[in-house]
Amino acid sequence: MNSKDHTHEPALEVVGLEAAYQDVVRVLHDVSLYVHEKECVALLGANGAGKTTTLKALSGMLQGEGRITGGQVLLDGEDVTGSPPHVMVPRGVVHVLEGRYVFPDLSVRDNLLMGAYTRKDREGVPREMDRIFEYFPQLADRLHTQAGYLSGGEQQMLVIGRALLGKPRVLLLDEPSMGLAPKLVREVFEIIERIRSEEKLTLLLVEQNANMALRLADRAYLIETGSIVLEGKAEEVREDPRLQKVYLGGFQEE
Ligand SMILES: Nc1ncnc2c1ncn2[C@@H]1O[C@H](COP(=O)(O)OP(=O)(O)OP(=O)(O)O)[C@@H](O)[C@H]1O
Ligand SMILES: [Mg+2]
Numbered sequence: 267m268n269s270k271d272h273t274h275e276p277a278l279e280v281v282g283l284e285a286a287y288q289d290v291v292r293v294l295h296d297v298s299l300y301v302h303e304k305e306c307v308a309l310l311g312a313n314g315a316g317k318t319t320t321l322k323a324l325s326g327m328l329q330g331e332g333r334i335t336g337g338q339v340l341l342d343g344e345d346v347t348g349s350p351p352h353v354m355v356p357r358g359v360v361h362v363l364e365g366r367y368v369f370p371d372l373s374v375r376d377n378l379l380m381g382a383y384t385r386k387d388r389e390g391v392p393r394e395m396d397r398i399f400e401y402f403p404q405l406a407d408r409l410h411t412q413a414g415y416l417s418g419g420e421q422q423m424l425v426i427g428r429a430l431l432g433k434p435r436v437l438l439l440d441e442p443s444m445g446l447a448p449k450l451v452r453e454v455f456e457i458i459e460r461i462r463s464e465e466k467l468t469l470l471l472v473e474q475n476a477n478m479a480l481r482l483a484d485r486a487y488l489i490e491t492g493s494i495v496l497e498g499k500a501e502e503v504r505e506d507p508r509l510q511k512v513y514l515g516g517f518q519e520e
Contacts, residue, residue: 275343276300277468278324278359278436284336285316285323285492292335293319295492301436306462306469308483308500310476312512316492317472318364321438324470325361326350341436355384358435364444364472366421370414374405374424377413381428391431398427401457419450423457430461436468443475451475455482476513480504488512 278301285294294316301307309317322328324339326349339347341357351361369377378398382391399406402423408416413424422442429437442458443451455478462469462482473479480486486503488496496508503509 274302276340277303277305277342278470279340279343280320280324280337281340282337283320283323283334283339285319285328285332286335287332289333293332293492294323297323297337297489297492297494299487299494299497301468301470303468304466305485306471306483308476308479308486308503309470309472309489310479310486310503310509310512311489313474314491315489317489318440319492320489321361321440321470321472324354325359325438326352326354327361327363352384355432358433359438360429360432360434360436361438362425362429362440362442364440366418366425366444368413368416368421368424370412372413373410374413374416375409377424378405378428378431381431384432394431394433398430401430401461402427419446419454422446422454426454426458426461430465434467436470438470438472440472441474442471443473443478451478458482476504476509 281298283294283297286292297320309320311317319328319332322332323334328334329350334348338345341359369380378395404420405423405427408420413421416424442454446454459482461467471479471483480500480503483500485498486500487494488503488509496503496506
């Protein structure tokens with residue numbers, strides 16, 4: 267795990283992270299990873315390996331039932347271990363949760379505005395709404411529809427759009443392709459790719475669709491039962507038998 271050949275500090279880093287639920291169920295044992303500014307890093311692993319828990323620990327959302335029990339979270343080298351989302355979001359760390367958490371009774375527009383609640387520059391919000399509609403024109407057409415009536419793909423676009431309104435510098439994306447038809451998966455990934463380059467985002471991506479994730483990512487990590495077991499450039503990780511074992515059946519072209 268010694269490939270830190272960068273001279274600059276990572277934008278986001280975790281060192282020896284440990285976490286538990288209900289103080290007894292230890293689910294992260296040894297997670298160390300870093301993401302450099304404007305890098306896209308994929309975190310891959312089987313169901314239950316600890317991917318979502320890792321993202322929650324980074325964004326401050328591991329609260330209540332879960333807790334960080336060891337290790338450090340560093341943002342630009344500064345220790346922010348355990349800082350809650352209302353500290354992390356204004357500092358540019360925004361987490362798109364697994365499962366498309368929209369506010370079902372609110373309109374598309376109001377859902378998007380929720381993403382801007384921590385912003386001080388309120389006057390910039392309408393302009394950025396327009397920018398989000400360039401990525402997701404479907405959302406502009408459904409602006410006054412209750413979010414609960416959107417299709418799964420539209421809801422995924424909505425949660426990504428809402429996150430962008432928080433002006434993230436580091437975006438943590440948990441399973442953006444979950445439950446979407448293959449055509450829509452490709453569409454969502456194309457938009458993520460576009461957003462990544464246009465917004466100059468730093469991206470940590472959790473994905474079951476390892477094939478798509480490794481196409482987008484510069485580097486990748488494999489997590490197994492709460493520990494990082496493999497790290498490398500995306501193309502190296504793709505060829506590694508340990509990854510292929512997790513994703514049984516190997517890489518089909520989706
Ligand atoms: N609230 C909770 N209380 C107790 N255990 C939990 C809780 N949330 C998750 N876990 C456990 O922690 C472990 C890691 O879960 P996590 O959600 O991080 O996995 P994951 O890698 O994101 O999996 P998936 O690919 O299915 O989303 C699992 O064993 C899970 O059962
Ligand atoms: Mg998960």
